Structure formats: structure tokens, C-alpha cells
Amino acid sequence: MDDKDIYSGAAVVIPAAGSSVRMEAGRNKQFLKVSGVPILARTISIFKEMPEIDRIIVVLNPDEFDVFRDEIAVPYGLTDIEVVAGGADRQSSVYEGLRALDDMPDDAVLLVHDGARPLVTPAVILDNIHGACEFGAAVTAVPASNTIKITNSKGFSVQTPERDTLYEAQTPQGFRIGVFRRAAEQAQKTGFTGTDDVSLVERMGLPVRITKGSRRNLKITVPEDMIIAEALFAQPDPKC
Numbered sequence: 001m002d003d004k005d006i007y008s009g010a011a012v013v014i015p016a017a018g019s020s021v022r023m024e025a026g027r028n029k030q031f032l033k034v035s036g037v038p039i040l041a042r043t044i045s046i047f048k049e050m051p052e053i054d055r056i057i058v059v060l061n062p063d064e065f066d067v068f069r070d071e072i073a074v075p076y077g078l079t080d081i082e083v084v085a086g087g088a089d090r091q092s093s094v095y096e097g098l099r100a101l102d103d104m105p106d107d108a109v110l111l112v113h114d115g116a117r118p119l120v121t122p123a124v125i126l127d128n129i130h131g132a133c134e135f136g137a138a139v140t141a142v143p144a145s146n147t148i149k150i151t152n153s154k155g156f157s158v159q160t161p162e163r164d165t166l167y168e169a170q171t172p173q174g175f176r177i178g179v180f181r182r183a184a185e186q187a188q189k190t191g192f193t194g195t196d197d198v199s200l201v202e203r204m205g206l207p208v209r210i211t212k213g214s215r216r217n218l219k220i221t222v223p224e225d226m227i228i229a230e231a232l233f234a235q236p237d238p239k240c
């Protein structure tokens, strides 16, 4: 069966409207180059090459629309990408992206993928699309490699959850778009802010499938991540 037989269209919302304070570069980290190409151009291009993806919405700070056009869209042939203005936090930015997709039917697939994750692969994305189609919502994740501590407000460790129940969430996070619409509306109504996209669905008691992530699917956040990303781009994924 062709992938497209199981859903009517797929879109990806790429939030890239953050201020990148932790990168300490004085500008949006997603415009920085890794191995000669801006991070955001790399991220968008991966989705653009995939026949499964029909629409790409990039969410930006409106002050950066011109920089996006001059440094990313024009030089890298991405002028057909839809751009919308983001909000004060990541969840608001994703919501703005969702509103641009009002015309998509409820059974279409929505992926949300951080602009700052340029090392995602088509295999990881496809696995997430399949999880979203089958279960309504799916999060790309990897098993936690560190022991995680629950602490109290006074700085003491009070509990150690069993590591084999813990996963580190990545993106893409995928949905039947109707499921995400309901979850986003509910979050708006109740003033809930989650730290990722699927947490809005978990809150409604609906299933969220774990799909296979990769340790290479790094979110570039701090200056050290630029060094790691350069090294990863120099050493292509043997599984791709």
C-alpha cells in the first residue's frame, strides 16, 4: 500500500521563531551555518525532498522574514515555502502554524519539527508519520541514556524513576490533524502550556505512540552543539 493511501495529505510545521538566548550568538541560531549551510535551510530541505510531505509551514519572528528570504529561501531554492509569524513561546508558534492549515481535513497528517533539528532523517520522519496515522498521535523518542532524578524545590533528589520507562522526546511529533486541533483548543481554553506538542494530547487521555528516534537527531541549542553537528555532518549516518 502506498503511504498516501492511509492519509489525505501531510504538512509539517517548523517552529523557528525562538530567540536562541542559550546559543549566545547574538542572532537566531537557525540562521547560523553548519558545514557551510544554514541550519534552517538544512531542516526545511529534508522535508522538501520527501514526496509524502505536501505543505511546509515555517514559523518565524516577523522581524526575520527578510533575513529568511535573503539567507535561506532565495539562496537554497525554498521560495515556495509558506511563512507565518510566531508567538511568544513555542506552543504559540506551533498554534500559529496550525491555523495556517485550517483547510486541511481532520484525517490529514500534521508533523511538528523543530527548525533546530537539521539531522533528522526521512526514515525517522516516515516512522513518525506511520505512528501518527495508526494511533492519532506519535512522538519520536530515544530511550533515556542517563539516570533521571526527581528533585524537590530545595535542591534534593527525592526519587529515581526506573530508567527503562523513560524516553527522551525529540521531533517530529506527528498527529492526525483533527486530534491536534482538539488538543490545541483544549490547551488554549484551560491555559495549559506543555513543553512539547504531544503533551497536549496526553492530557486528553488519548494515545501517543513512541516512534524510533536517533541519537543523531540533535536539537542545536548551545554553542557545543554546533561542534557536534559539524562532526555528525562530516560522518554521514551509515543507516541512510
Ligand code: C5P
Pocket (backbone or CB within 6 Å): 014, 015, 016, 017, 018, 019, 059, 086, 087, 088, 089, 090, 091, 093, 094, 114, 115, 116, 219, 220, 221
Ligand atoms: O528553545 P528551543 O530550541 O527548545 O526551541 C525549539 C524550537 O522552537 C526552535 O526551533 C525555536 O526556534 C522554536 N520556537 C518558536 N517560537 C518561540 C520559541 C521557540 O518557534 N517563541
